[in-house]
Amino acid sequence: MEISKEKFQIVGTRSTEAEKISKPSLSFWKDVSIRFRKNKLAMFGVVLLILLIIMAIFGPYMTKFDYRTNNLVNTNKPPGSMHWFGTDDLGRDVFARTWQGARISLFIGIAAAAVDFFIGVFWGGLAGYKGGRIDEFMMRFADVLWGIPYLLLVILFMVVMGQSLGTMILAMTITGWINMARIVRGQVLSLKSQEYVLASKTLGAGLQRIMGKHLIPNTMGPILVTMTLTVPSAIFTEAFLSYLGLGLTPPLASWGTMASDGLPAIKYYPWRLFFPATFICLTIFAFNVIGDGLRDALDPRLRK
Amino acid sequence: MEKLLEVKNLEVSFQTYGGEVKAVRGVSFDLHKGETLAIVGESGSGKSVTSQTIMKLIPMPPGKIKGGQILFNGEDIVKKTDKQMEKIRGKEISMIFQDPMTSLNPTMKIGRQIMEVLTKHQNMSTSTAKERAVELLRLVGIPMPEKRVIQYPHEFSGGMRQRAMIAIALAANPKLLIADEPTTALDVTIQAQILELMKDLQSKMDTSIIFITHDLGVVANVADRVAVMYAGQIVEMGTVDEVFYDPRHPYTWGLLASMPSLDNDDKSELAAIPGTPPDLIHPPKGDAFAARNQYAMAIDFEEEPPMFQISETHFAKTWLLHPDAPKVEPPEAVKRRMRKLASTFEKPVLVQEGKS
Amino acid sequence: MAKYITKRLLYLLFSLYLIITATFFLMRLAPGNPFTGEKQLPPEIQASLNEHYGLNKPWYVQYGDYLVKIAHWDFGPSFKYNSRTVNDLINDGFPVSLFLGVEAILIALALGTLLGIIAALKHNKWQDYGAMIIAVLGISVPSFIMATVLQYFLAIKWHIFPVARWDSFMHTILPALALASTPMAFIARLTRSSMLEVLANDYIRTAKSKGLGQTAITIKHTIRNALLPVVSYMGPLSAGIVTGSFVIEKIFGIPGLGSHFVMSISNRDYTVIMGVTVFYSIILLSAILLVDIAYGFIDPRIKLTSGKKGE
Ligand SMILES: Nc1ncnc2c1ncn2[C@@H]1O[C@H](COP(=O)(O)OP(=O)(O)OP(=O)(O)O)[C@@H](O)[C@H]1O
């Protein structure tokens, strides 16, 4: 072996080398986003959702028909160059109604998720942060409420309070926030014991500051997953209520009301069911795969 | 003595999102009948992966044996199928795992977890297996074994679970027992008892043991030979005396210097090795230990050192043994215990490629 | 054990009390409800309502009477049909609904766990993707759409199953399948993720190190532990089956309690809505309690006295 002698000079540790060889640390969210983008199904869901949202915004303007005008000479027309998705039993354009319905169905889903979020974060955050008796009482209350069958309660509410968008969202969120509250509380409890929160507490930071700066960002992952999965369940509930005759009242169009109006006509006018039903399924599908993808991306144990 | 196990140039990798983790990079060692080999090294040095590969227990994928041979009784384990391995696992080779808390099935009674091995490998009927399970529990020192066999793991303490684990591992009288840090999760007194138990059982049953630990203090008590692992490679290997009293690799010096010992109560000298182990996705050029090595030479950053032989049984993988290297003094704590051993060669001999 | 069950029973009673109270007062808020007496009703119905609810008495007496009657398993009269009481409807419809529900639960459990187990054992292979696509579809298609589509193709077009009604076992298959589709999908996903979690556990490696074969490991060590979360899903599962039966029974013309309930909703038969809601709540809350107790027997780690997982 030929090695020049000066190579055997002692040079000692190389701190720069030691720095460089330690793993390149990606920031948490960057890591999550990389893993999420590798999930083909979830990315497909994102694309689908973006398309649906674009159509919900622009769809109603793409046709000259509007969603509420009856046209009794043009009832139950199959899809064609005039009416792209056909017409319904009152001669209304199904294309216009579908995208009008998209607005309402998506609005219901997102509003339900948002209300859940605010109540859940407030309730769970407060319970977890205050701890002790207050926590005990607040979570017991949630437990009891949780015991009540969800859809029965929603049905009862709709029967009593009348069928409007507001009641529907209210009814859906009356027990919907509990899940969120539990997640937030759990995270708050585990984070509360961690040093950096203790540190900022001793430094005299107020409740709001601690919640805003540390707790909320750390809890963001599970919250995001729950919200993503609340949207499809709300859209589902809306369709279910419409089918029971507890949906929105005409001429308002939601996918649920359109689908349940179209059900009896499946044999002769299948398009009246096909379009709203397909979009309900696609939307629920998109949100579900996005939620799953987010959960997998956020879970470091699943790193392959 | 007869060779039971021969590992030659073993390479194991894991495919991950970040790239290929080269967890084991060319490991060779052998083991004789009735012998105990200790493998020591920092966390992440590849001890568990090496030992689990011997039983083909690493998850594949993402794991993959990239090269090398594992000869057990002369047969290459690497080539064996899963079906063939079933006849070896538990019967010829068995293993005690690092964490007794999670290594037992929480919803199965302890007795049944032991009986599984007996019915599988010893063709025992359920009733004889049950009796034998009680016997085994008694053998590993669990009081009132008749009661304990019908209990679940959560009714056992950590030490008792590890004893139950040992009972499972010994149930079929294996020829080779791999103990992967069997005492790390336990407190000190229980540790001593478990080690005593293993030594005792070994002398009764004449099994060979691979004993994995990162606690050098334990090694002197139990092992015949020691292999020191760093970043997926064996950097020094020799008898216990050779490694403790005549260590040659600067990493071994670091380990010894950071070991508290009875004759040295001056705590200020306990020196941890600075820095962190290298990234195994992109192992550094040259000697993997160079960046943390205060004795590193220019060549350490360029060329991987070859294996040098210091005695019939003593090997070390460092450029410091090259004839051109300067003479260096090991740290004070290590120097104090250095002894001249009779078996040492005149001069370190370079081990030729392909031979160890 | 007894202490735990007592505690849980108290909780159950408290939840039930809340539900009963809520329905009682909510109904008084509903426009056109029988309690305000604004509407002119046929005299016979007015009489039976008077008799049952004591409408001329003050509200707190009515409330107290109502609680007592429910404690005696009397859910009151119908507000639309003089001849029927809620108890009649329950006696008439619930056995049918129960049969349909149990059949659907069995289908959902069998198919769901099977799909989940296959998916987990063939993780990241085509079987996994196939099973999960089926599961995502099951979750994405609301049951009333699923039911209509199944009915249209399998019964109306291809004549494999009867279209509707409730005459023979053949009549039950299609509705039970439609009812099972969403819960089956949930169970498949739950089983899969729980199997994967169990498979990553150290004790599976221990089992492998003993020389057990793949089948023995799956049956003895994996499935049992992986199915524990599925057992605790039985509560939400029965709730889903009950609410799903509302639409399924309507679509297939099945004379079960679900159809009666939906009918009472469209008729705004307030007293029936109230009575059936309370009845379903009792059934569901008891089901959840039973599941929890059963879980305590199945999982040795759980001591029912503490109600928590012990280590
Ligand atoms: N399933 C796996 N996937 C990816 N990398 C793995 C896997 N198992 C082990 N590794 C990597 O292989 C390397 C060696 O790990 P190993 O468990 O053998 O270390 P060890 O020496 O046993 O450490 P410890 O003392 O902590 O048990 C580590 O870098 C680890 O991250």
Ligand SMILES: [Mg+2]
């Ligand atoms: Mg290890």
